[in-house]
Amino acid sequence: AQSVTQPDIHITVSEGASLELRCNYSYGATPYLFWYVQSPGQGLQLLLKYFSGDTLVQGIKGFEAEFKRSQSSFNLRKPSVHWSDAAEYFCAVAPYNNNDMRFGAGTRLTVKP
Amino acid sequence: GAGVSQTPSNKVTEKGKYVELRCDPISGHTALYWYRQSLGQGPEFLIYFQGTGAADDSGLPNDRFFAVRPEGSVSTLKIQRTERGDSAVYLCASSLTGQPSTDTQYFGPGTRLTVL
Numbered sequence: 136a137q138s139v140t141q142p143d144i145h146i147t148v149s150e151g152a153s154l155e156l157r158c159n160y161s162y163g164a165t166p167y168l169f170w171y172v173q174s175p176g177q178g179l180q181l182l183l184k185y186f187s188g189d190t191l192v193q194g195i196k197g198f199e200a201e202f203k204r205s206q207s208s209f210n211l212r213k214p215s216v217h218w219s220d221a222a223e224y225f226c227a228v229a230p231y232n233n234n235d236m237r238f239g240a241g242t243r244l245t246v247k248p
Numbered sequence: 249g250a251g252v253s254q255t256p257s258n259k260v261t262e263k264g265k266y267v268e269l270r271c272d273p274i275s276g277h278t279a280l281y282w283y284r285q286s287l288g289q290g291p292e293f294l295i296y297f298q299g300t301g302a303a304d305d306s307g308l309p310n311d312r313f314f315a316v317r318p319e320g321s322v323s324t325l326k327i328q329r330t331e332r333g334d335s336a337v338y339l340c341a342s343s344l345t346g347q348p349s350t351d352t353q354y355f356g357p358g359t360r361l362t363v364l
Contacts, residue, residue, distance in 0.1 A: 139290075167348055167349070171355075176357070177357065178251070178252065178339070178354075178355035178356050178357045178358070179291070179339070179341075179355040180355070181352050181353070184352075186348075186349050225290045225291070227290070229348055233348060234279070234281065234296045234303070234304065234346060234348050235293055235296070235304060235306070235307075236281075236293055236353070237293065238283075238290030238291045238292070239290050240288065240289055240290050241288075241289070241290050
């Protein structure tokens with residue numbers, strides 16, 4: 136069965152600094168990969184997704200993620216973090232052409248002024 | 249337009265009681281999903297509807313949990329004989345066609361269920 140690991144429970148970065156959130160997955164084939172953001176009182180919002188093709192995926196709010204098959208990773212990056220990016224971030228995986236999406240435990244991002 | 253809505257936003261019940269949680273998907277979305285999010289965890293898939301039928305209910309933890317979508321729009325998640333371990337935020341999502349390669353799931357704000 137597929138699974139997702141987000142090794143960092145909590146990350147703190149300074150506003151304007153770069154950000155990388157780690158995600159590793161376990162699955163026999165290339166799955167569909169997602170990053171979601173959850174702000175307090177808000178529903179989960181999709182940042183970006185990877186299905187096939189170019190391994191560098193651009194998303195909303197200036198985020199990008201890179202699929203690395205050899206490392207079974209799909210890390211999320213942003214070159215310059217804004218205070219409004221403080222939230223919980225979830226990586227998710229789904230089997231090819233399947234809606235059974237599995238989420239990681241999440242990484243909570245704190246942004247220092 | 250309106251997003252996915254869920255009612256109630258909070259529900260407190262006693263152990264052993266029956267509860268119903270409602271989800272109103274985005275109008276026109278044929279696919280509807282239920283997830284459960286426990287404290288400090290990511291959402292856990294429960295069930296997926298395509299139209300009126302449950303296309304995948306493999307995530308329902310046991311037979312105390314049941315969900316319906318009788319007219320292919322609103323869905324109700326029903327939990328019988330609630331247990332303290334059922335306490336969580338229950339999330340609903342909908343998507344236009346249910347095709348994972350092209351669809352995006354839009355999530356509601358969730359219902360926080362507390363079982364005393």
